[in-house]
Amino acid sequence: MFWDQESETLTRPTIEQLQLKRLQNTVERVAQRVPFYRDKFTKLGIVPADIKSLADVRLLPFTTGADLRTIYPEGMLAVDRDEPVRLHTSSGTTGKPKAIFFSRKDVENAAELVARSLVMTGITRKDVLQNMMSYGLFTGGLVMHYGAEKVGCLVIPSGPGTSERQLMLMQDLRSTAVHILPSYALYFASFLEHKGIDPRKDLSVRKAFVGAEPHTEETRRRIEQIFGCDVYNSYGLTEMNGPGTAFECEHKAGMHLWEDNFILEIINPATGEPLPEGQTGELVMTTLNREAMPILRYRTRDITSVIPGPCKCGRTHRRIARFTGRSDDMLIIRGVNIFPQQIERVLMSFQQVGRNYVIIVEGLDDLTVRVELAAAGFDGQVEHVAALQKQLVEKLKAETYVRPKVDLLPAGSLPVAEGKAKRVIDKRSL
Ligand code: ADP
Ligand code: ZN
Secondary structure, eight states: OOSSHHHHTOOHHHHHHHHHHHHHHHHHHHHHHOHHHHHHHHHHTOOGGGOOSGGGGGGSOOBOHHHHHHSTTTTTOSSOTTSOOEEEEEOOSSSSOEEEEEOHHHHHHHHHHHHHHHHTTTOOTTOEEEEOSOOSSSHHHHHHHHHHHHHTOEEEOOTTOOHHHHHHHHHHTTOOEEEEOHHHHHHHHHHHHHHTOOHHHHOOOOEEEEESSOOOHHHHHHHHHHHTSEEEEEEEEGGGTEEEEEEEOTTOSSEEEOTTTEEEEEEOTTTOOBOOTTOOEEEEEEESSOSSOOOSSEEEEEEEOEEOSOOTTOOOSOEEOOOOEEGGGOEEETTEEEOHHHHHHHHHTOTTEEEEEEEEEETTTEEEEEEEEOSSSOOOOHHHHHHHHHHHHHHHHHHHSSOOEEEEEOTTOSOOOSSSOOOEEEGGGO
């Protein structure tokens, strides 16, 4: 099923021609209208006419999160101040947010990409989508909402409300699909279990769109098993519109990144050099269809690779692999590089392990993993807990090359975040 079959199945040469034309156009506009980029071009000694082929994208400067904070709030607008109709921000944890402005055309276009994304998983106007992501400055609410409305779904803007309320709406309106944070999906599952509700029998949810924070294939499988639904990985970042940047199709084999809207590069984060197709590195994106606030070569800090070869669905936009982490999430413990996802993968492969965990690094690089036990299916006998703890330490050691301390806690004892889960507490940097 396609939302916009023509755009989604453009031949490779056509995509590339379109990308070049749109890139040239974007570079021309920012050179004229955005002093931030004009100055960078002057420093690099480049002019828009230097962009003669797609490979010339490499001549352009990178844009970083720090740049967006420097020009906050509106130093990168390529239109007059009264042109934008919407603002979203990317939270970040410290300092000023990154503000992204949308013109009417940008809002429309963002909804279009979400519509393509939803339809490629089989969503139709018959679906009832409960959007459990936060509405407001975060894109997960409104951008997903308007895309799903465009498809014709009934959209329930439930936001991150209480679990009681989510459940009531889900049952009364027979929600068939949810848009949800993976950490919240696991938490919500415990809530349902506690209420004696079997999501497979008592709910109508058949699809879940899960994203906005890193999660592993093991977590996807867990959510699928608990809810008896298909879980699709959804990648979005505010700087690139939010949801609908890249999304899995029905085959769930990597996320199609909409290349008629974004140029995708994978670089070595240390050197900034492009990597050959298939290698893992930092995703860098350039907007090709942005009116209010075009962004060149944005350093996402997200680590992935391009999946080579065509997808069975017939879409020609290349796919990116599940993220192995965010380069700024990487922990260096006793000289070893560790991504929190490696730890999650191990934890979630144990049935006796529950749904919430936190990783603590402190002192002289001491790694502690605090994890809840499963509420059901584990007897909690002292010797069984001790055996599980030992197994976890060994498995984690094999995966990360660092021997952690493992604290097993009763289900429900770790705090649950309002928005995205905070999985790592690095006390060394405090
Ligand atoms: P922030 O988290 O900085 O407030 P955003 O709300 O714009 O900013 O979130 C974008 C970030 O969320 C991405 O850069 C990425 O790190 C993470 N993210 C979004 N979707 C996914 C996904 N499906 N898998 C892993 N990480 C994701
Ligand atoms: Zn596909």
